[in-house]
Amino acid sequence: MANHDCIHEADVVAAVLSRRWDRANDELKQHAAECEVCRDVVAVASLLSADQDHARHEVRVPAAGQVWWRAAVRARLEAAHAVARPLTWLHGIAGACAVGVACAVIGIAWPSLREMASWFTFEAFGADSRVADVAAFVTDALQRSLPLAFVVAACIVLAPVALYFALSDD
Amino acid sequence: MREFVLTEMERAGAFEDAERTFQMTEDEFRIFYEQTARPMWLYLARTTGDDRLADDLLQETYYRFLRTRTAFESADHRRHYLFRIATNLVRDQWRRARKDAVEITETSEVLDAREDNAVGDGALGRIDVTRALEQLKPRERSLLWLAYAQGFSHEEIAAQLGLRTGSLKALLFRARRRLVSVLGDRYRSGGRRG
Numbered sequence: 001m002a003n004h005d006c007i008h009e010a011d012v013v014a015a016v017l018s019r020r021w022d023r024a025n026d027e028l029k030q031h032a033a034e035c036e037v038c039r040d041v042v043a044v045a046s047l048l049s050a051d052q053d054h055a056r057h058e059v060r061v062p063a064a065g066q067v068w069w070r071a072a073v074r075a076r077l078e079a080a081h082a083v084a085r086p087l088t089w090l091h092g093i094a095g096a097c098a099v100g101v102a103c104a105v106i107g108i109a110w111p112s113l114r115e116m117a118s119w120f121t122f123e124a125f126g127a128d129s130r131v132a133d134v135a136a137f138v139t140d141a142l143q144r145s146l147p148l149a150f151v152v153a154a155c156i157v158l159a160p161v162a163l164y165f166a167l168s169d170d
Numbered sequence: 171m172r173e174f175v176l177t178e179m180e181r182a183g184a185f186e187d188a189e190r191t192f193q194m195t196e197d198e199f200r201i202f203y204e205q206t207a208r209p210m211w212l213y214l215a216r217t218t219g220d221d222r223l224a225d226d227l228l229q230e231t232y233y234r235f236l237r238t239r240t241a242f243e244s245a246d247h248r249r250h251y252l253f254r255i256a257t258n259l260v261r262d263q264w265r266r267a268r269k270d271a272v273e274i275t276e277t278s279e280v281l282d283a284r285e286d287n288a289v290g291d292g293a294l295g296r297i298d299v300t301r302a303l304e305q306l307k308p309r310e311r312s313l314l315w316l317a318y319a320q321g322f323s324h325e326e327i328a329a330q331l332g333l334r335t336g337s338l339k340a341l342l343f344r345a346r347r348r349l350v351s352v353l354g355d356r357y358r359s360g361g362r363r364g
Binding site: 005048049056067068079 | 207
């Protein structure tokens, strides 16, 4: 099995990175010449550190103030998002509650409405049994479709909320 | 998806908030940034092989650094922590891009042929280091750069990458061998041309 490291590696790296390799003691240089690990370390460290030294002067990074400003604005935006998140939930819950309450009110008031409709039909069309049958059929159909109407209304309110959370970045 | 747009007043307030929520003041940051930004950008550029991505990751790295609540024992600790953030970001990029399976496609002869500006007197020839590093796996680039450009110890790199020191030494050895084989034999023996 190959020897993966050498006890002199740290010394060799330190000498190369501090640009003292040419002036390093002969013992270390001699060792690096004979040790396969250190020989590669010298080659790689010389290459990468030279590249870093050379490129360092050419690299253009944004100004510190610009980085700070962007970070500050982003932090503020994230804070705004964090504050808005529970509000969005609250809106959704309030909407669902409103739909529930509306349905409950309609359910409770339904017998009265039905009576009112019957009275109106009777007053408007007299004892015409055909019209009375149609009115009874319509009110019955409306009563049956109440749960469906409730589900549809809930979806209309909750779908945008669910969509918001599904598509939001965070 | 709600768009949040800050007003001028909110932007001004953002600076006040930043002083409170960030772990250092703007002046402290300025000094720290001047010391670390260029080596950091180079690390990001060499490990990702993409200068534009390096620009983005640089901003992200400092943002995350500013938001951290870690108490630093020393300047070195702080610098290592910054590189740790960058390393994690680069690793996330690798995972996203699924470029881990990069194979050596070019021989050292091809790279040697690209080399043009030779510098003598014991220095390495100016070769395209980026292209050479591109032949390595992303993690290998990271390992080599941290160890041999930044001079981090094995223990520090192992901590950054979440590896055991023993495993790191083996990985570093393989990465080194790989780079040397990409570069060709003449870069061995103390970096001098044979």
